[in-house]
Amino acid sequence: MVGRVAPGRLDLEEVHRFPNGPEDLDGTLRWPIERIWAEMLAGLRKAAAGGPVDAIGIDSWAVDYGLLDSSGTLLGAPVCYRDSRTDGIRERVVSRVGEADLYATTGLQQLPFNTLYQLASEGSMLDRAETMLLVPDLLAYWLTGEVGAERTNASTTQLYDVRSRDWAWGLAGNVGVPRRILPALRDPGAVIGTLLPAVAAELGLTDATPVVAVGSHDTASAVVAVPFTDRSRAAYISSGTWSLVGVELDEPVLSEAARKADFTNEGGVDATIRFLRNVSGLWVLSEAVRTWRSRGASVELADVLAGAADVHPLRSVVDLEAPAFLPPGDMEARIAAACEASGQPVPRSRTEVVRCILDSLALAYRRAVKQAAGLSGRPVDVVHVVGGGSQNSLLCGLTASACGVPVLAGPVEAAALGNVLVQVRTLGARLPDPAAMRALVRQTHAVVRYESSAAGLGTDRWDAAETRIASSRSG
Numbered sequence: 001m002v003g004r005v006a007p008g009r010l011d012l013e014e015v016h017r018f019p020n021g022p023e024d025l026d027g028t029l030r031w032p033i034e035r036i037w038a039e040m041l042a043g044l045r046k047a048a049a050g051g052p053v054d055a056i057g058i059d060s061w062a063v064d065y066g067l068l069d070s071s072g073t074l075l076g077a078p079v080c081y082r083d084s085r086t087d088g089i090r091e092r093v094v095s096r097v098g099e100a101d102l103y104a105t106t107g108l109q110q111l112p113f114n115t116l117y118q119l120a121s122e123g124s125m126l127d128r129a130e131t132m133l134l135v136p137d138l139l140a141y142w143l144t145g146e147v148g149a150e151r152t153n154a155s156t157t158q159l160y161d162v163r164s165r166d167w168a169w170g171l172a173g174n175v176g177v178p179r180r181i182l183p184a185l186r187d188p189g190a191v192i193g194t195l196l197p198a199v200a201a202e203l204g205l206t207d208a209t210p211v212v213a214v215g216s217h218d219t220a221s222a223v224v225a226v227p228f229t230d231r232s233r234a235a236y237i238s239s240g241t242w243s244l245v246g247v248e249l250d251e252p253v254l255s256e257a258a259r260k261a262d263f264t265n266e267g268g269v270d271a272t273i274r275f276l277r278n279v280s281g282l283w284v285l286s287e288a289v290r291t292w293r294s295r296g297a298s299v300e301l302a303d304v305l306a307g308a309a310d311v312h313p314l315r316s317v318v319d320l321e322a323p324a325f326l327p328p329g330d331m332e333a334r335i336a337a338a339c340e341a342s343g344q345p346v347p348r349s350r351t352e353v354v355r356c357i358l359d360s361l362a363l364a365y366r367r368a369v370k371q372a373a374g375l376s377g378r379p380v381d382v383v384h385v386v387g388g389g390s391q392n393s394l395l396c397g398l399t400a401s402a403c404g405v406p407v408l409a410g411p412v413e414a415a416a417l418g419n420v421l422v423q424v425r426t427l428g429a430r431l432p433d434p435a436a437m438r439a440l441v442r443q444t445h446a447v448v449r450y451e452s453s454a455a456g457l458g459t460d461r462w463d464a465a466e467t468r469i470a471s472s473r474s475g
């Protein structure tokens with residue numbers, strides 16, 4: 001994405017797009033990092049061909065990392081967080097360090113794939129590792145030769161102390177993560193370095209081009225671009241592969257209630273706290289579509305979504321946060337099993353499956369928005385939906401209905417906007433804080449409003465649906 005920013009102007013131009021997904025290599029789900037790197041360079045080359053490039057910023061999904069040896073060589077392609085290598089590891093680590101202590105230090109949701117648990121599954125590989133770099137930091141290292149750990153992404157590792165804002169050294173020691181592999185932390189907005197001469201030459205850019213640390217966790221960048229008018233009365237849903245549902249705060253909430261509700265306190269740009277719950281997202285839908293296609297069906301997303309709008313609402317709902325929906329695979333079969341187990345009708349057609357996924361997502365959003373409000377003591381008058389899911393009008397309408405407040409949908413490319421906004425501030429733009437950045441997003445990007453009455457479903461219907469899956473919830 002190329003961003004162009006001036007007073008009253010904030011444009012994005014997509015110059016290159018490529019598919020990305022984990023691949024089964026040697027029986028392990030890994031990210032094709034060499035290809036991601038090559039595609040990233042291809043995109044930068046196109047950007048360079050279109051005019052001067054003042055700076056570069058990288059954001060990606062969280063928690064995954066590459067290990068470098070002492071010569072700076074990558075020890076294997078990064079393993080995807082959906083790989084089964086972490087099965088059972090969380091339980092082992094938690095029994096050693098204690099769940100309450102872990103939360104008091106890191107303030108993080110217990111996801112089985114947090115970096116902490118991935119590292120704990122590495123075994124002797126850690127002896128060979130000199131440095132751990134999260135995915136955006138790894139790509140920035142290849143661009144600049146500089147190592148470091150950008151703070152918003154470091155905060156998702158469950159190895160980061162949310163109050164001292166440093167690595168949780170004691171915890172790392174307890175679980176056998178060597179001190180040397182955790183690199184120096186850097187803040188969003190800092191200049192990581194300039195392009196290595198060879199890379200600059202290959203791209204057709206000057207080697208004075210700075211690479212800026214942005215909110216390198218995609219969700220942190222997306223939250224920067226949520227067009228809040230008053231963030232103290234609003235929740236956000238960053239809706240893509242995952243749905244990140246929460247509020248922005250200045251201080252973490254580390255209460256026992258927050259721990260029990262499994263809420264996370266991730267670090268945001270400008271030392272804000274992203275108090276949110278990581279809810280399953282459109283991954284379940286995209287996996288369902290992928291499976292149908294792999295069996296020869298020609299399925300268009302727009303068609304199944306249009307069909308789903310006509311399906312009887314809330315007929316069957318499932319707990320999309322259940323571990324069964326995490327790994328790749330046949331989502332239709334998993335949904336059928338969950339419906340049978342909870343005594344609900346099994347969706348019989350593709351459109352019924354899609355409707356079940358969207359109703360279930362809206363139900364999960366409702367629960368997370370209510371919890372975010374209750375746990376933080378904040379009223380929620382409006383829910384902002386950003387990211388790819390903001391284009392899904394059926395889901396946005398259901399979300400407004402489920403949450404009982406209006407939904408403001410957009411921008412779609414929130415993460416790219418947040419990334420660019422932090423870069424241009426480093427380059428000298430007068431955007432002193434996220435509020436100023438959001439004012440520019442509001443000025444330049446229209447939102448679509450969905451009323452809570454739009455779907456024609458009353459609170460009682462959502463309550464009843466919640467009851468149907470409550471007994472199947474793990475926590």
Ligand code: LFR
Pocket residue numbers: 060061062063064081217218219240241242244278
């Ligand atoms: C969203 C996201 C989530 C993170 C998940 C895995 O793209 O970054 O915030 O929990 O991916 O890294």
